[in-house]
Amino acid sequence: MNLFDVYPLFPFELVKAEGSYVWDENGNKYLDLYGGHAVISIGHTHPHYVKLINEQLNKIGFYSNSVQIPIQKELAKKLGELTGGYEDYSLFLCNSGAEANENALKLASFHTGRKKIVAFSKSFHGRTSAVVAATDDKSIIAPINETSNIIFVPFNDEAALEAVMNNEIAGVIIEGLQGVGGVQVPTDSFLQKVRSLCDKFGALMIMDEIQSGYGRSGKFFAHQHSNVKADIISMAKGMGNGFPIGGIIIAPHIEAKHGMLGTTFGGNHLACAAAIAVCDIIKQEKLMQNAAEVGSYLMAELKKFEGIKDVRGYGLMIGVELDNYAEVRKKLMNDFKILTGVSGKQNTIRLLPPLNITKAEAEKFLQAFEQVLNSVAVAK
């Protein structure tokens, strides 16, 4: 049997990983500024993470949500403490980012009894049912996903948002920092406008923090830079440091009913052990502070390079826009063994390293980046 060929692949296999580094089958060591697509939060194979998953596996790996699973409550408590302001919210656990957003939209619809969702240009919310319809990329919306229930509005356009809001809107979904869209930053004023219009029309504000959350921005959630609170927040990627887990946190005014949401695998023992290890390390190693410090340093230094069109982001979610992004990225990988992410449609390299990357590792990247930019400029 062959694999269904949907992924363009790097030309190597990874066989080992530790901290901010990965090794391929030929022994090449790469500095990982891609983090397996913003997933690696506490660093690869962190000893505490490996230990908690192993210990849990030796006790019980899985049982369905038909029994008490106290480790879920332990996760909710630790997560609540880390969020700085969302301790009174409730947690619903699932398995991926798309599933988290599906549950967020479904809950907004159940809660309000309405069908319409507002989403934004350059958005990405996942590849399934309602969330792919709320994703601004027609090429991944199959005919079965097409719906008139999603209303798209230009990102950061307050007047356009105001014009579409009314009593039919169940929720507004917006990324804390747009990821696939090229690390676009919502302005404080725009997020505050989303909040006030949701309040005015009885709609729910849904923050998609799947990529920008879990400390990556230097705060637990990126929208916390803008001094707003959402009704539902979706999380995944960094939550399990690679172990599949997602979830939504839900404001106290939204009532739960038995059977309203559900999943077989969501919140299983092993996934919770992984997510607890992540919470422990974010707290113990002060990773939000590290993300803020190393991220600010990287952004300030990147802004000094000539030929770069824009540097955007918060903390360790950084977009570097430049014309020859593809060539630069390739040279970083081949000549300097540094992996980066990309938003091809926005000519943007995305830096999404583990949150415990050191300043010395950031410096190593900056030196390589300078040499690559010079060599690309000379080649022209």
Ligand SMILES: Cc1ncc(COP(=O)(O)O)c(C=O)c1O
């Ligand atoms: C902002 C955002 N939302 C949702 C998703 C979908 O997550 P998953 O691939 O886990 O379904 C992604 C994945 O890249 C994302 O970046």
